[in-house]
Amino acid sequence: MKIVKAAEFTVEIDQRNEQLIDLDFDRNVLTIINDVRMNGDVALHMYTEKFDGVTLENFIVTDDEFDEAYTLVSETFISSLLKAKQRITDFHVEQKERSWFIRQEKGVVLGQQVTPIERTGIYVPGGKAAYPSTVLMNAIPAKIAGVSHIAIATPPQPDGKVNPHVLVAAKETGVECVYKVGGAQAIAAMAYGTETVRKVMKITGPGNAYVARAKKWVFGDVGIDMIAGPSEICVLADETANAAFAAADLLSQAEHDERAAAICVTTSELFAGELMTEVEMRLSDMERREIASRSISDFGRIIVVESMNEAIEVLNKIAPEHLQIMVDNPMATLPYIRNAGAIFIGPFSPEALGDYMAGPNHTLPTSGTAAFSSALGVNDFMKKSSIIHYTEEALKEVADDIIVLAEAERLTGHAESIRMRKGEAE
Template sequence: MKIIKVTENVSLKRTIDTGTEKQRKAVEAIIEQVRQDGDQAVAQLTETFDRVSLSSFVVTQAEIDAAYEQINENVLEAIREAIENIRDFHMRQKRQSWMTTKEDGTILGQQITPLDSVGVYVPGGTAAYPSSIMMNVIPAQVAGVKKVVMVSPPQQDGSWSAGVLVTAHELGVTDMFKVGGAQAVAALAYGTETIPQVDKIVGPGNIYVALAKRAVFGEVAIDMIAGPSEIVVLADDGANPAFIAADLLSQAEHDPLSSSVLVTPSNEVAENVKIEVEKQLQKLPRKEIAQKSIEDYGAIYVTASMAEAVDVVNKLAPEHLEVLVEEPMLYLGQIRHAGAIFLGPYSAETVGDYFAGPNHVLPTNGTARFSSPLNVDDFTKKSSIISYSKQAFLANADKITTLARLEGLEAHARAIDIRLEDK
């Protein structure tokens, strides 16, 4: 892991995968095929890419029952408690519609309406991500979305993992389809005979899923195009190097493109963390992935002071930020750009991934400068309410027509004039 003395500007080395021309054209062809041929196209594409032939995409009650038989009580208890924590946090984000009445009788307000339907994409195949289901489904449910449709690639035997099925069932998801890849995104965007069309598609996936989401944006809404995972640790001279190394590696094992960075004014901490990373790497089951990530996208920035370290963190605008300093609350107000902020030695990033309650779908690639974690607002839309009284209309008509004519929009102005002429 490289130790770099901060002298000028720093940047988090990132890879933004926009796909190759071949991949983009392949995705466009898949989307058009699903638009034209619906279920038939989805079945053919699933057989081609997932090597699974399904007579039906629909998850059955028998599959759900079988999944519960495979899940032990400790796992089920952890799933249920995580759901409770995540739901409680997101309930606090919920907004209410509002209206205000002015003295002249004008009523202004904002009506907040949940989306009618949302599609949740869950990565699958050889992996299983129950936490991804919770983080995408729960804020939609809290917002009031009535129809949540879940898609995920089938395993080689045509099933889903027990953890995925049980988590979805515990959340009350009833529309579940064993479909993945760009064909699943296209099915959600345009609908098929079996899979309903939705208003918004959320959830992570591979490059083909990301390109498909980008391609259908405008027909439907999407959450974001997320990049590889990132973590930055801000540490002082009292931080535990073993904790820091473990947390850096927790992101490095995601993907060879993941970025893990330490920012500290302490040379001693920097050297000890470098040693710890190498030591802990040797014991990881996903050693090759984590090592590649650390070699290509890992770094330790050593600054002249804590003030400079905080400045570096804000320039990096990371997805995850851990603040491992003696009094982390003192620095919270100085941190302007981070997707999620973890304060203190026992707030490991993994706590937020699975259990604490805040959403783990976070802005990547420096977009924490202007965007937020997935939240309840992402599943609502807002309508402005305007009820102008006659008194207010007469008092302001001349100002309104003045502004309309200033823009050269005579018909706009005459829409006001005709009401002034009406006796």
């Protein structure tokens, strides 16, 4: 953990995206994508053997495997999962946009028809850990949107199975189909379809560098949610904040990933010192201390600022994924926060609450992308069609203007399609 001044830190933020793009990495990813497009299941089998070290007869999780999963998880887990499902559902139903129509003047009806995406795919990372919460946070908004076919792709464990917590979460949220396929090959399979994997229209969910890059490549042929970078937390604290709470929250972020960033912006030098001590102390007790210490030493920062105004400017520049406001009268700062994925207000709203249970989505814009993007939500699984209806008279009102503009763009065929209707109208 390093204590720095705002000015120093601002330079670090500006350098955040300074890494130039590397085509060699893309070549590897593209080889996999093209192979899956051309060879379908054969390619999937090959990559699954190569990367996951398993030979699978069938990529689709069977009913028996789902049944088995229920015997492998605790009652307590299922009960907590269902409680989380309920809360996430309650929040997300509020997001659902409706179709609307307006009559703007005589003979003009305009509107927006909102419809669900038909089929979507969720990538759920596997490997060392299992993420049932990823299933909830992706499948629930898709379900509320009205998506009719939700599939999951997740890498198989060495025994050829999928983690039972993930399977139970999939079943409880109405996922249609779970494929035991991981990596770039899973993204390609869902984007283009194979004999076994059904093509979807959109792919969401986190993943490693291969998954992220594959999503970038298939983007345009299918929709994607976002390119997730390393995750971060930012705590805004004044002298009234509880340093032990703040330290625990910073460390909960740090344990995710060595590249995760835990940042505190504070108006109090005294608090900065206390926090530093708390972080160092708690770090040594952590189960995942190797990952967390790496993150804290490389990206952990305590930024001491002169005033709350300066603090807010720094925060808006960071555009953190998670922002915890631990100051006196935290609600008062809200109108000044422009860039943040999720804002946690007060000492009893830690990030972990939002990761699992609060209701809002935990899929948030990382690495400063909160400056231009938002949490995953119901709208990411819907799309809008504009509706335009003009009567003959209404068109006549604007016909000459359309012709003028079309001709300024030298699109005379456009002008003609209006002119002929005007003729008829006379």
